[in-house]
Amino acid sequence: MPGASWICRPCLIRALRPLNRWHTRFQSNAAATSGPISPALLSRARAVAAEHSQLAQKLTNGFDARAAKKLGEITAVVNALKEWEKANESLTELRTLIHDPSTDDELRSLASDDMASSSEHLNQASQALTTSLVPKHPFTNLPCLIEIRPGAGGSEAAIFAGDLLRMYQAYCSRQGLRTALLKYENAEGVPESDSPLSEAVLEVESEGAYGVFRCEAGIHRVQRVPATESKGRTHTSAASVLVLPSFPSGGSAETEDFDDPESDYYVDPKEVRTDIMRARGAGGQHVNTTDSAVRLTHLPTNTVVSIQDTRSQIKNREKAWQLLRSRIAQARREKREEEMVAMRRSVVGVAKMGRGDKVRTYNWGQQRVTDHRSGLTVHDLTDVMEGGHTLEKVMESVRTWLMERDVEALIAGDETDGGK
Template identity: 55%
Template sequence: MFPAPWVCRRCATALAKPLRRQFLRYASTDAAAPNLPPALLQRARNLAAEHAALATTLEQSFDAKAAKRLGELSRVATALRSYDAARSSLAELTQLSESTDAELRQLAHDELASTHEQITNLATALSASLTPRDPYAQLPCLVEIRPGPGGQEGRYFADAVYKMYRAYCVRVGLRANTVKYEVADGAETAGGGAANESPLAEAVLEVLDEGAYDHFRSEAGMHRVQRVPATEKQGRTHTSAVAVWVLPSFPTSDSAGSAAMEADFDNPDSEFYIDPKDVRSEKMRAGGAGGQHVNKTESAIRLTHIPTGTVVSMQDSRSQHRNREDAWRLLRSRVAAQRREEQEKVANSLRNSVLAKNQITRGDKIRTYNYQQDRCTDHRSGVDVHNLPDVLLGGETLGRLMESARSWLVGRDVQALIVEEEIKAAEAEKGQGNGNGNGGGKKKK
């Protein structure tokens, strides 16, 4: 039998006394609950009120425009109801935590932590529902991959990025079609690159499923690679880059939605509209490997959009008609993307906020692939992963990176929305203040 440990009389007396109630703290109270910015919450309530008014109107008489608007607002109304219900539950639990019944207090304390977590998730969902959806979010997309700075090593890694996205589409079940795959001249004699890599000049991967543009738009930007090239004899690490563009794409003429596509192509107000008079079309003989066919027929097509100087060439198919269709689809997507960028620049210049300084452009690196450290870093979301082979094979690790980038985009849109709402509120208060001041002047007279 071991002797009892010695405890001084003062400590024994202190331990014997029950803890005073004011020092007990089981969970955070409502004051520490996650709150939405007042500007966002007010915007959500205004949109929910509009949703309720439209629902009442549609019960009396149907209107296609009002029904479309109702569908757009239903996302906000549903998220706000869930958020308000969770806040009400939190208030009830907070009251129960102060009950004189010990059992009720314990039950309330057990539920508070999960309720706080639920409110955090619902606040994020409500913020995301308030951000305007990209008008092309539901469209398929074209993923263009071209080597950036870094010479031949950049060409090899461009091929790795192309295969990475193609493998990712296969893994997640997205239908993908290679529209263009062009290897640089002299690929037969060039050396270097990792296993199964070719010196890529340009590749265009079309993801055919609806919503692909919203899924991949966060991948646009400069992808940096740090690795030791196969031709490096002294083991020095080289840094190269690959440019990735993600463009919205309309379905082909033989697929569903072709009527909407044709209407948009023929609408002068559409961003996809191109006047055929502004395009110079040239027929060429295809180059590269392919036997005698590439030397005897003019199947390659080159289109030049004269106002913007955008040039698209296509030679992947033996059919001149097919090459022309693919070239026109790619040209429309590129010109539409340029028009969207110009509109965004104007909007950003008018927005008086620091967010414009933090905007990611195509010239900025968005991700780094470091072979020596077995690491891939997304510089926007700050997520690091250490399974680079799985990333390059389009595995779940790449999916985590893409999801973090999409979350970063939503967060950026939410911050921009908060700034816009605060500016509107400040301008409204300023206008009311000027009105009150004028009214006060009249009263003094």
């Protein structure tokens, strides 16, 4: 092409686009279905875009709070779809230039050079579009409660449970997350934080904490030589970690009303038995002399919460209600998730690991930490236990794993609905 040598690459390629527009349009549908994104997800994105357009039109005729809220929620999907379509069109046009016999050799060379970057752009746009489509977990933006209990392994398990508690406290400190030790009891039931624990509840008060720590729920296993082991043998012990949403005592703009029977964390006071008793176990001079311990029992589910951390019955009652609501809400959410997984498992093998699954192994001898969901192994156990960057690396790998499972479930649900 005369004069092509002095035209900049983008201008040169754009100059030929009108000549190949008919061919681009002919191939666009095929390229859309063969790109690095599920056709089911692409169909869902376009349905969301259509809904977005309808809502926008509705709002031009008058303000509607519910429509405005919905519009804001799905705008990210629409923007991601536009970016994907732009990247997909650009890559399609480059392929057209390369395979069209009438294309100038220099243009074909320029198009070939741009293929790698355009393909990467499409991959990134596909990932962004997929992520935008996954429904946000309803508890993601809430603070959270981290419950830690020793499992199999006797006193070594109790020591390891304490190690996990300090690991999460250190992590929160490094990340600037506010925490409060809601409950700490040792094997004798005494609320002393410097002894091996039987149960601990750490509240992470910062917004979004549930989304950060959701990946930590499950059985954490430790392999090391206990301090009490005289022959140097490695023992295996375990501790369980449960992550619950933490709801403010009076609700907020981000949560539903506690009085709404349809909400996940609604608890009917008539269904809760309250027992007041004296705190148990050896301790300070006031521990056994006041009726300050509070035990709540949710009768329909037999969920029991007991708090005796302070000498104030009122404060212990507030803590107990907070913990009870969180446990009930989490149980309801898990039940719904299990029902969805069971429904979709017939379509694809959607995996879901719950509180009873072994999720991570900490091997002291090899200084190794392995997460059994993401498959990531790191060899800086010290940094992990100090809540450092290596722990964040492991946690991020699990968040990615959870996202992938959510995408599988989303695709499976679309395919199930499409087959009806």
